[in-house]
Amino acid sequence: MTEFETIDGQLAVGGVPVERLAERVGSTPFFAYDRALLTARVGLLRAAMPADLQLSYAIKANPMPAVVQHMSGLVDSLDVASALEMRTALDTPTPPARVSFAGPGKTDTELRQAVAAGVTIELESENEAVRIARTGAALGVRPRVAVRVNPDFSVKGSGMRMGGGPQQFGVDAEKVPALLKTLAGTDLDVLGFHCFAGSQNLRAEIIQEAQQRTVELLLRLASEAHAPVRYLNLGGGFGIPYTSKDRPLNLTAIGENLAGLLRDEVRPRLPEARVVIELGRFLVGEAGVYVTRVIDRKESRGRTYLVVDGGLHHQLAASGNFGQVIRRNYPIAVANRIDAEPAEPVTVVGCLCTPLDLLGDEVTLPGADVGDLVVLYQAGAYGLTASPTAFLSHPAPAEVLL
Known part of the structure; x- marks a missing residue:
């Protein structure tokens, strides 16, 4: 997985810590893409491929x-x-x-x-x-x-x-x-x-x-x-x-x-x-993250749930409903406590009225509560435009390139 920068214990995209970035965007959830990581990715590929081979970007990825x-x-x-x-x-x-x-x-x-x-x-x-x-x-x-x-x-x-x-x-x-x-x-x-x-x-x-x-x-x-x-x-x-x-x-x-x-x-x-x-995916997939905010924390019969304001209507693939036969968790973290030690198993779910809206199933994360920012990695490709954004009529997320 591509390494994003960390600043003051927070994930940073394009040099901007995630809490400040959320204020800059004005709302959560949102997608954020890092220019420097995109450039580095193409450079990595160019260095490995023959010089007379040309490279085309498949726009469908992002x-x-x-x-x-x-x-x-x-x-x-x-x-x-x-x-x-x-x-x-x-x-x-x-x-x-x-x-x-x-x-x-x-x-x-x-x-x-x-x-x-x-x-x-x-x-x-x-x-x-x-x-x-x-x-x-x-x-x-x-x-x-x-x-x-x-x-x-x-x-x-x-x-x-x-x-x-x-x-x-x-x-x-x-x-x-x-x-x-x-x-x-x-x-x-x-x-x-x-x-x-x-x-x-x-x-x-x-x-x-x-x-x-x-x-x-x-x-x-x-x-x-x-x-x-x-x-x-x-x-x-x-x-x-x-x-x-x-x-x-x-x-x-x-x-x-x-x-x-x-x-x-x-x-x-x-x-x-x-x-x-x-x-497409190879060039941009690892250079993007999906940032969503915890709006509720609840216990249900021995399981802890973090309910976030995003969900499968923006990140269908991460929910396991975009071609996965057996669902596996995408990389996920508490973005504003990126350096904190994992402390508890939680299940991260979105805000939609369906049990399919699952972003992290029993993942071990640092202690998180209402207001914290959860980030899904590998979100630079087939995220927003490959998801059912009209489902339940929630607002569309912002996208930013830094």
Whole structure:
């Protein structure tokens, strides 16, 4: 887990102690993201990866405009999954050609916006290709596209599998050659390929194998292309530790593997290709915290409860209701007593009228009472925008970047 600074016995984000930060924000709960940690994370990744490998930030992980602006100065490109994310990306200095738009079910309006903007659209189906070609003709603009490939293999150990077998994502690998022949007869600028097989993987050897197989697949498909391949997106899937049992990913091993693949396989055959890995959670997840205030402390038949003013409507993943099969506690602390020794087991629950609103189940924390600030770590990715914020109509939390 990324280390945040401590000041006067308190957690600090961006150099601001949490109690002062809560006064600055004006209310709890809120999300806080640390610029320095974001910058350091990208630097760590750059140091481990080959120099000619480019880095794309997947905005879906955290689309807060200030975060996207900051990340745009650190990465080579941005990936979006909706028209609003695209507008956020286009508000940064990132050139439109370095913005990619992926995801199934793009509407005609979204495609018109994307073609007009000049972003790279990652094709998810044969039908989408037809619609993009029609849109380009109507606008008098030659669309930039890449074929998203649904690989003929799956990746074990991923939090979510997004490739292999039947999928709503991408074009089945065996159908891509026929699609390429069709595309050759259209006025689409076909740049290359995108393949994303899975997410949140902490096993370097599995990621290495997936990258090896992805490169082999995309090189095979590149031989069917009717123009030089200028873009290869190898996906991402790099995980971060969320619980005490998780171990950080071995970046060195992954970087060495990618360096060999680029040197021995990709560069000799596709010298013009811009090779990209696309990461979201890995870049921003550990640089954010969710801060919520204790509003009640109660005992119920031998169990102590801390009731906070936040909950699963802001941090669905931490409650165990966002893909976990067996619920495990996310890292949690009493933020304004960060140096105090653990003193008692407590159960931290949110303010919603459901037993699912559980943020910490029998966690050992320093003695806490009404008014104290509880913090959930690993909250920089898939927090606010991946949670049911309208549930029970509580106010939306603030977000701050420091």
